[in-house]
Amino acid sequence: MISKLKQKARGHWDFIVSTIAPSTLDAINSNCSHVPCPIHGGQDGFRVYRDFNETGGSVCNTCGNFSDGFATLEFATGLSISEVITQVRDLLEDKPVLVSRKAKAASLPKPKTAANKATDRLRAAWLQSSQNDTSLIEKYVASRGLPVGLADVWASQARQNSVMRTYQKVEGVIVNFGVQPAILSIVYNGDDQAISLHRTYLDSEGAKNTVLPNAKTLMPSKEGVEWFSCSVRLGDVPAATLNLAEGIETSLAVMAMGESHCWATVNAQSLAGFTPPENIKEVVVWADLDKSETGFKAAQSLQERLCKEGVEVIIKLPPMPIPKSAKSVDWLDYYVSLPK
Incomplete structure (x- = not known):
């Protein structure tokens, strides 16, 4: 059976392995470069072979050599070989488009779309992350001048990933x-669906990452979902009044000043287009104060729209001037400036 499955799977191992073991996605998408091992982590001990799509083979400098896709899956999933065979067989049977490369290209619909890959990347990044260790979150919260106890609030909606493979654009080139x-x-979006992950990059000590061009980025959303009313939901579930801010750190600062919750819309555009849950009768926007007035204008846009729908919107700006050397101030800046 296994020889027939190998023949049928030949040319499709990238789809098969990434579907059954999403933790291998970084390696599959790395153009055969070394990445952290999907099992023990590390820095750059694992890679797939150049003929991976044909054979499914991979190697870890620590864990050993995996000559074909079955061995790679057995290693990456912890399943027995019989369980791996069953999953590969079932997957192939459910995907009749996975036929020989000798067939006409026009008759082969792609078994994996870009949207599917986005979902797999989200799943892989989440599975790579620690479920119990919050040490980096605690260090980052403290480095921003916030109470360390708020790390638990954040960790209820987040995980820390110490092995995040990172590509960013620099002057038009992906680095x-x-x-x-x-x-x-x-x-989450307005339908209460978890649709994406927001990345806050750190340095090795848990402080803000100053190496990357963008220390805060969103991952592409998974397929089949709508991007609307999106936010990172921090704190208690609001009853009638909802606190909103742009940044996660700003939301945590609002909570440090006594609020039980504050949702972070991540950026001004999402803030302006936000629609609160039906039970919300009042929205308090803890807006950023920018020289460009981007944050205030987004809050005003939200206010004008929601007031027409019967929802009261109160806009609060940090009561402090913008330093000449800065582009803006937010409620985290204000909180940090308070005497402790």
């Missing part, structure tokens, strides 16, 4: 920045 630690926060 591989290797492994960077990050906090991955769950982004």
